[in-house]
Amino acid sequence: MKEEQKDAVLEAMHQRRSIRAYTDEDVAREEIETVLEAGRWAPSGLNNQPWRFLVVRAGDRRQEALAEQTKYGHVVRRAKVLIGVYLDREAKYDDRKDNQGAGACIQNMLLAVHALGLGAVWLGEIINHEPDVVEAAGLDPARYEMMALLAVGRPDQKGSSDRKPLDDLLLEPLA
């Protein structure tokens, strides 16, 4: 990629933060499609693409049903769009690698959200409430395993969080 394009990609990864407060402004259907397209292009083991998406817009009765399944219900209620990410057990091939693939897919969507000027938070606590949380969305828990719920909207806050220095993550110094 060209220098400016490279910088944009790296900047998206460095500057993206969890956003848990959203303005009243709606999110367009085209924006949601752009986010889902990003998830679609994630890599997966054997290219099995086990992820499935359920999009719930603000006001849909499932928004409240999902909110009741997590201690972060206030974030779910504020969101303009919820993207439920599931694995289809019929498409899985390896539990650990399919979970990793879901993570790659979610990260693509979070980066697309940021690139679009939207904000999102990856809600993970909610999946502790399987199978009820899968049923709350009207899905069959025997077939769909919930990976995460992404709450999305237009940012009404600045995000903040930090990371360990790279030296703490390296198992030996770079040669």
Next chain:
Amino acid sequence: MKEEQKDAVLEAMHQRRSIRAYTDEDVAREEIETVLEAGRWAPSGLNNQPWRFLVVRAGDRRQEALAEQTKYGHVVRRAKVLIGVYLDREAKYDDRKDNQGAGACIQNMLLAVHALGLGAVWLGEIINHEPDVVEAAGLDPARYEMMALLAVGRPDQKGSSDRKPLDDLLLEPLA
């Protein structure tokens, strides 16, 4: 982000492919650092950042030791740089979510690789060979769980792969 920046981020996700053949040209230390920095900024549950990296350069005796642990040994032998991604069991909090986090971290690194004009492939089959594959890198399998090996170099092929249409991934049509 500005329109051109947004396009660059989305393009990186859509155009990145697995690259399994590399030229003889080396990869600079600064490029490796840029890739690792991208991984460092991935999101994780409770921000626990459980990932750890081991970088093995071409010619290091561990390159051959790792190659012997996978049926994709020819790719490992060709790579100019190998990035082993591990979870530190002392930093984990939830097996499933830590695996997802590793996937997000790996995806950031793959996107950075692409943005830099490098090529990489996410090798997953190699982790089937735990604990031997962890020992082959000189690490303690009681502490470090292997998530993936990334083989990196300058692309000597065009990648190709496709994805299911978005409609096949949607659990109900977009409203």
